[in-house]
Every structure is written in C-alpha cells, then in structure tokens.
Amino acid sequence: MHLLALLANPNTMAAVTGLISLIDFGTNRLQALAAKQAEAKAEGRELTYADVAPIIEETRRLQAEVIAQLEQAAKQP
Amino acid sequence: MRKLIVAATLLLAAACGSLAIDRPSSAADWLLVTEFAYQGALKSVGQAAAAGVIKGENATKAIAAIKGASAAMETFRAAVAAGESGTKLDVAVAAARAAVAELIKLAPKQQAQRQPSGPANDNGPPGELERRAA
Numbered sequence: 001m002h003l004l005a006l007l008a009n010p011n012t013m014a015a016v017t018g019l020i021s022l023i024d025f026g027t028n029r030l031q032a033l034a035a036k037q038a039e040a041k042a043e044g045r046e047l048t049y050a051d052v053a054p055i056i057e058e059t060r061r062l063q064a065e066v067i068a069q070l071e072q073a074a075k076q077p
Numbered sequence: 078m079r080k081l082i083v084a085a086t087l088l089l090a091a092a093c094g095s096l097a098i099d100r101p102s103s104a105a106d107w108l109l110v111t112e113f114a115y116q117g118a119l120k121s122v123g124q125a126a127a128a129g130v131i132k133g134e135n136a137t138k139a140i141a142a143i144k145g146a147s148a149a150m151e152t153f154r155a156a157v158a159a160g161e162s163g164t165k166l167d168v169a170v171a172a173a174r175a176a177v178a179e180l181i182k183l184a185p186k187q188q189a190q191r192q193p194s195g196p197a198n199d200n201g202p203p204g205e206l207e208r209r210a211a
Contacts (some may be wrong), residue, residue, distance in 0.1 A: 022120060025116075033113055046102065047103055049158045052108050059150070062120065063147060066143065069123050069127065070143070072126075073136035074132070074133060074140065076129070077132075
C-alpha cells in the first residue's frame with residue numbers, strides 16, 4: 001500500500017521522469033563526446049576549436065534556459 | 078524521494094564532470110569535455126530547481142554560481158580559440174574546471190543541511206596540458 005501510494009503521488013512520477021531525462025542527457029553527452037573524438041581520429045587529427053564551436057552554442061542555450069528556470073525558482077519562498 | 082533524486086543527480090554530474098574530464102589530450106579536447114561537464118552540471122541544477130530542491134535565496138546563489146562558471150568558461154574558450162598554450166591555458170583550464178566543480182556541488186549543498194555527506198571533489202593535478210605537451 002505504501003509503495004502504491006508513493007507511485008500514485010504526482011511528485012514521484014515527476015521526479016522519476018526528471019531522473020530518466022537526466023540519465024538520458026548524460027548518456028547522450030558521453031556518446032556525443034565519443035563521436036566527436038572518433039570523427040577526429042578517423043581523419044587523423046586532433047580536435048580543434050571549430051569542432052567544439054557547435055557544442056559551445058548548445059551550452060550557451062542550456063545556460064540561458066537554466067538561468068530562466070532558476071529566476072522562477074528564486075521567486076519561491 | 079528527494080534524497081534519491083539528489084543522489085542520482087550527483088552521481089550523474091560526477092560521471093559527466095569527473096570521469097570524462099580525465100580523458101582529454103589536446104586543448105580543444107579539454108574544452109569539449111569541459112563543455113559537456115558544464116552542460117551536465119547545468120542540467121543537474123536545472124533538474125534540482127524543477128524538483129523544488131533549489132529555490133528562493135539558494136536559486137539566487139545558483140544563478141550567481143552559473144554566472145561565475147560562465148565567465149570562467151568564456152575565458153577558457155577564448156584561450157583555446159586564440160591557440161594559447163602553456164601556463165596561460167593551464168590557468169584557464171583549472172579555473173573552468175573549478176567553476177564547473179563548484180556548480181556540481183551546488184545541488185547536494187542544498188541537501189547537506191538535512192544529510193551532511195557528499196563525494197570527494199577531485200579536480201586532478203594542475204599542469205596536465207604542459208606535461209602532455211612536453
């Protein structure tokens with residue numbers, strides 16, 4: 001009964017969904033890292049700034065999203 | 078449940094932040110893994126905010142920490158883009174890694190008031206790039 005009550009709680013489901021999303025994100029990033037390194041290796045060269053530039057843009061977008069999220073969270077007591 | 082989320086978040090952030098960061102061989106390689114570590118840290122903080130673990134004054138502190146990390150990352154990016162090497166690059170790498178590590182510690186820090194424990198923060202030895210280049 002306790003487990004069922006826990007599973008029925010919308011907060012639990014939101015937490016589980018968030019957790020899965022986070023694990024998926026981490027896995028995806030590690031795969032992207034391996035892909036970039038493999039790409040450069042196949043071409044017989046080291047990574048350059050140009051390889052990283054699109055990732056930098058991704059980071060900047062994510063950073064803006066998280067700051068917006070935190071600004072909302074900051075309004076909560 | 079919140080403790081579980083924070084623990085899992087911390088593990089993932091540590092995996093993104095620490096394990097990957099030990100692999101790079103060139104400056105751009107370092108930048109790439111640090112970008113991913115930073116993204117992992119940002120995502121973790123975002124998730125913690127969404128779960129209500131970070132809110133109020135702590136959220137304001139988190140914003141300040143992100144801005145600090147962002148500045149360190151920009152310095153690092155500029156150093157790599159300009160083809161810097163040696164001490165100047167090492168300093169930029171160390172600052173960026175330290176800033177990302179601080180950000181990773183942020184989410185569990187909110188939890189620390191209730192459960193005072195956390196993993197060790199291994200930033201690795203300084204001068205890694207110089208040693209590799211030698």
